[in-house]
Amino acid sequence: MYKYIIRRILVFIPMMIILSMIIFGLAKAAPGDPFTGRILDPTVNPEVFEQQREALGLNDPIPIQYVNWASRIISGDFGESMYYKGRSVASLIWERMPNTLYLGLFALFITLIVAIPIGIYSARNPYSMFDYGATTFGFFGLAVPNFFFGLIAIYLFAIKLGWFPSQGTITGTEITGLNEFFDRLHHMVLPGITLGLAGTASYMRYMRSEVLDVLSSDYIRTAKAKGMSDRNVLYKHTLRNAMIPIITLMGFEFGALLSGAIITEQVFSYPGLGTLFINSITNRDYPIIMAIALLLGVTILIGNLLADIFYSIVDPRIRYD
Amino acid sequence: MLFKHRWSLLVISFFLLLGVMLAACGNEDSSEPQDNPSETEDEGKEDETKEEEASGPISGGTLTGAMYSAPAGMFNPIFYEEAYEANILSFTHESLVGQNESLEFIPGLAKDWETNEDQTELTMYLEEGVKWHDGEEFTADDVVFTYKSIADPNYVEAGGIRTAYVQPLLGYEAFVNGETDEFQGVEAIDEYTVKFKFAEPNINPLYYASFTIIPEHVFADIPVAEMPEADESRQPGSVIGTGPFKFTEMIEREQYVLERHEDYWQGAAYLDKIVWKVVAQSVMSGLLESGEIDFVADPNGIQPADFEMVQGLGNIKIIEQPDFGYQIMGFKHNHRTADDVDAGTINPDNWVPNEKLADPKIRQAIAYAINRDGLIEGLLYGRGATLNSPIAKQFWAYDESETTNYTYDVDKAASILDDLGYVDTNDDGFREDPDGNEWVLNFDYPTGNELREKSAPLIEQMLEEVGINVNLRQPKEMSAYVEDLTNDNSDWDLYLIGWSLGSADPDPTGLWGTMAAYNFSRWNNPDSEELMQQALKAPDAFEQEYRKEVYKEWQKIFSEDLPAVILYAQNSLWAYNDRLQGVEPLPFTMYNDPHLWWVTDAE
Numbered sequence: 046m047y048k049y050i051i052r053r054i055l056v057f058i059p060m061m062i063i064l065s066m067i068i069f070g071l072a073k074a075a076p077g078d079p080f081t082g083r084i085l086d087p088t089v090n091p092e093v094f095e096q097q098r099e100a101l102g103l104n105d106p107i108p109i110q111y112v113n114w115a116s117r118i119i120s121g122d123f124g125e126s127m128y129y130k131g132r133s134v135a136s137l138i139w140e141r142m143p144n145t146l147y148l149g150l151f152a153l154f155i156t157l158i159v160a161i162p163i164g165i166y167s168a169r170n171p172y173s174m175f176d177y178g179a180t181t182f183g184f185f186g187l188a189v190p191n192f193f194f195g196l197i198a199i200y201l202f203a204i205k206l207g208w209f210p211s212q213g214t215i216t217g218t219e220i221t222g223l224n225e226f227f228d229r230l231h232h233m234v235l236p237g238i239t240l241g242l243a244g245t246a247s248y249m250r251y252m253r254s255e256v257l258d259v260l261s262s263d264y265i266r267t268a269k270a271k272g273m274s275d276r277n278v279l280y281k282h283t284l285r286n287a288m289i290p291i292i293t294l295m296g297f298e299f300g301a302l303l304s305g306a307i308i309t310e311q312v313f314s315y316p317g318l319g320t321l322f323i324n325s326i327t328n329r330d331y332p333i334i335m336a337i338a339l340l341l342g343v344t345i346l347i348g349n350l351l352a353d354i355f356y357s358i359v360d361p362r363i364r365y366d
Numbered sequence: 367m368l369f370k371h372r373w374s375l376l377v378i379s380f381f382l383l384l385g386v387m388l389a390a391c392g393n394e395d396s397s398e399p400q401d402n403p404s405e406t407e408d409e410g411k412e413d414e415t416k417e418e419e420a421s422g423p424i425s426g427g428t429l430t431g432a433m434y435s436a437p438a439g440m441f442n443p444i445f446y447e448e449a450y451e452a453n454i455l456s457f458t459h460e461s462l463v464g465q466n467e468s469l470e471f472i473p474g475l476a477k478d479w480e481t482n483e484d485q486t487e488l489t490m491y492l493e494e495g496v497k498w499h500d501g502e503e504f505t506a507d508d509v510v511f512t513y514k515s516i517a518d519p520n521y522v523e524a525g526g527i528r529t530a531y532v533q534p535l536l537g538y539e540a541f542v543n544g545e546t547d548e549f550q551g552v553e554a555i556d557e558y559t560v561k562f563k564f565a566e567p568n569i570n571p572l573y574y575a576s577f578t579i580i581p582e583h584v585f586a587d588i589p590v591a592e593m594p595e596a597d598e599s600r601q602p603g604s605v606i607g608t609g610p611f612k613f614t615e616m617i618e619r620e621q622y623v624l625e626r627h628e629d630y631w632q633g634a635a636y637l638d639k640i641v642w643k644v645v646a647q648s649v650m651s652g653l654l655e656s657g658e659i660d661f662v663a664d665p666n667g668i669q670p671a672d673f674e675m676v677q678g679l680g681n682i683k684i685i686e687q688p689d690f691g692y693q694i695m696g697f698k699h700n701h702r703t704a705d706d707v708d709a710g711t712i713n714p715d716n717w718v719p720n721e722k723l724a725d726p727k728i729r730q731a732i733a734y735a736i737n738r739d740g741l742i743e744g745l746l747y748g749r750g751a752t753l754n755s756p757i758a759k760q761f762w763a764y765d766e767s768e769t770t771n772y773t774y775d776v777d778k779a780a781s782i783l784d785d786l787g788y789v790d791t792n793d794d795g796f797r798e799d800p801d802g803n804e805w806v807l808n809f810d811y812p813t814g815n816e817l818r819e820k821s822a823p824l825i826e827q828m829l830e831e832v833g834i835n836v837n838l839r840q841p842k843e844m845s846a847y848v849e850d851l852t853n854d855n856s857d858w859d860l861y862l863i864g865w866s867l868g869s870a871d872p873d874p875t876g877l878w879g880t881m882a883a884y885n886f887s888r889w890n891n892p893d894s895e896e897l898m899q900q901a902l903k904a905p906d907a908f909e910q911e912y913r914k915e916v917y918k919e920w921q922k923i924f925s926e927d928l929p930a931v932i933l934y935a936q937n938s939l940w941a942y943n944d945r946l947q948g949v950e951p952l953p954f955t956m957y958n959d960p961h962l963w964w965v966t967d968a969e
Contacts, residue, residue, distance in 0.1 A: 076849050081845045088530050128438060131599070207656070212645045
């Protein structure tokens with residue numbers, strides 16, 4: 046097991062190097078640079094930007110820029126943002142990460158507690174009214190775009206009903222302690238549901254079909270024939286087997302949550318990594334683009350690794366050596 | 367298990383691709399920071415009906431303002447770049463001079479001034495007893511320090527871009543090149559007198575003296591190169607100005623809290639607090655309705671499409687007035703050569719004329735073919751105006767009495783083209799050039815400004831109406847677009863761009879001078895060039911009347927030679943809740959004397 050994990054981690058390294066080269070190449074291949082988008086003020090002399098380009102090394106050949114960047118990364122320095130003057134990339138990411146992490150976990154939590162019970166219930170009572178209702182909801186959830194659902198949610202629950210705040214992560218600076226926790230939670234409800242919606246729908250569908258699949262398999266029939274109670278059949282045999290694909294999905298989910306967060310965070314003015322990422326792409330803030338892309342890569346790889354490890358826990362047939 | 371590794375890479379690339387694609391289609395606000403305020407222009411009809419409340423101003427209360435993008439976080443006036451920081455800095459920092467509604471310079475931190483005979487020296491007499499937020503006294507040394515910092519050899523490398531304010535000052539070159547430690551340009555005569563010295567006679571010296579002042583005692587020990595990362599440039603409580611409000615708290619990228627500065631030299635403000643919140647543009651009108659947000663102004667205000675709706679809310683007042691920006695459709699008069707583009711040189715002698723648009727009559731025909739009023743009605747819901755010269759209407763210099771004003775006239779456009787020999791010879795529905803060759807105009811435009819994006823296909827249609835074959839190409843995101851616009855050894859003919867201009871001086875050289883980098887049309891007209899220089903030449907140009915005459919002539923030439931059609935100038939639409947009183951907007955800002963703002967429901 047440990048050997049396996051170490052091997053997997055060692056495989057990460059060449060993957061990250063290749064990944065970083067691809068991203069760096071892509072980012073640099075995109076036309077424009079941090080200064081082209083903002084030179085539209087006639088009182089600012091473009092020579093100023095030329096000097097700044099030179100100072101930032103943007104005029105060097107791209108391979109040299111890559112080597113410079115990579116050698117700094119190896120020594121643990123993610124560099125300075127080109128857009129947020131005087132801010133280090135690490136501090137910017139560090140500042141936003143908790144917001145995205147909380148939001149992602151919250152959305153995942155909502156997804157799981159809603160999707161799994163509904164999925165199981167639907168599978169046990171297939172073609173019932175409830176099942177049809179859940180299916181309809183499932184297709185609705187998959188079909189409605191994130192931003193649209195977000196706007197509707199804001200209009201209904203924040204502006205018309207006033208139940209939830211529509212923007213930001215916290216009401217004000219005066220709120221502290223336990224109140225702060227609840228205030229943040231309160232702010233997370235709408236974006237969390239919005240972000241979790243598509244996930245909920247797809248998990249529900251997966252859960253339903255997996256459970257249905259397992260329920261019709263021979264060993265379940267055997268278990269039932271032995272006189273095992275429905276309850277035991279469900280928890281001991283059905284669920285454990287049905288969970289395997291769900292765990293694979295969750296390995297990818299972190300990446301999916303982050304990409305979904307890009308839109309959701311915009312709609313709810315929720316300052317997380319998604320907003321930072323998208324702004325950095327428009328501003329051609331290369332150091333930040335690279336750092337977040339790497340972070341995303343690492344997260345997905347780790348998510349996969351975790352999924353594999355959980356496999357062996359859930360499914361005793363799977364053993365790594 | 368091995369297959370999963372490959373999958374991971376694929377998945378990663380997929381999400382990245384998704385991110386890039388999303389970036390390309392979303393996010394209208396940050397892609398063109400300087401260009402954003404181009405949302406405006408027209409007859410100002412102040413929706414202000416100042417009902418004087420019987421009770422008069424009361425002290426207290428909190429006001430909540432909104433902006434659609436978070437400030438980048440640079441609250442040092444000499445380093446900030448965007449309108450979002452400006453929103454906060456206009457409450458916390460001040461300049462020696464301001465501008466009034468006629469755009470004349472008026473006293474600010476300087477109560478009086480005089481210039482010498484040839485306008486090479488400007489002596490400013492400062493207000494006494496002005497206190498910085500931390501209680502220190504404001505003196506002439508602060509002014510000297512501010513300008514010295516901008517002139518510092520490390521200023522540009524540290525990220526500063528405001529060198530235009532110090533360039534004409536005496537001794538700037540020597541100082542910025544590190545040849546001397548003494549900056550002659552700005553000198554403190556005594557504690558409350560400061561002298562600006564210019565290298566040459568200056569026609570608008572007050573403009574150069576209008577930069578926002580930073581405190582010497584706070585920054586004295588911080589080298590200019592390290593200023594951007596210093597707490598004094600970014601952290602609430604450490605950012606110190608002389609303005610009516612102090613920057614006291616922030617939740618980064620969400621909320622920015624300003625509190626009253628009790629020792630403000632013009633008397634403490636009525637409001638206790640101003641809280642800036644960052645909200646999504648899509649929910650703005652709802653937040654105004656619910657009262658969660660009290661006002662929204664620069665850089666975007668409310669959308670023209672929302673105007674009626676917001677007005678119908680009843681509790682909201684809208685300030686509608688022309689802005690200083692405009693949108694143009696430019697004609698590429700010339701292209702640069704590949705060598706010049708590589709070397710980054712602008713040398714009109716090497717320029718290659720664009721034969722497709724060489725005749726000014728063609729450009730005029732195109733101008734006649736564009737229904738500018740239609741664009742304003744259809745896209746801006748009437749919240750804008752046509753402009754017949756590239757100078758904002760609020761300026762004394764704007765004069766359309768001798769310009770050719772291209773009112774929409776399809777027949778005229780068609781007959782001009784007919785007369786020039788551009789007729790359809792092969793019955794494909796499009797005109798060919800006089801030699802019978804295909805005549806296709808390439809048309810490029812950027813994303814980022816939704817209205818401008820929508821205008822491109824409309825203009826294409828209008829031109830095809832008169833038989834011009836337009837090749838409307840895929841729009842590009844701003845960063846990419848401007849790069850292509852600059853590196854113009856290309857096949858571009860028509861392009862869209864927006865400009866937002868300052869309110870300080872109408873001098874058009876920065877955009878339309880032959881050598882100007884922003885002269886994307888590569889317009890090279892010796893008459894225009896001469897007039898622009900004439901209008902800046904001392905001592906004649908000390909007289910505004912003289913400049914006005916010269917600019918009148920210049921605007922005539924512009925309208926005949928047409929480096930660009932000025933499509934429209936959008937109105938700024940600023941909105942505020944009617945609980946806020948005492949708002950006296952200026953042509954260029956809503957934030958005029960915010961220490962006199964008050965709310966009716968203060969406790």
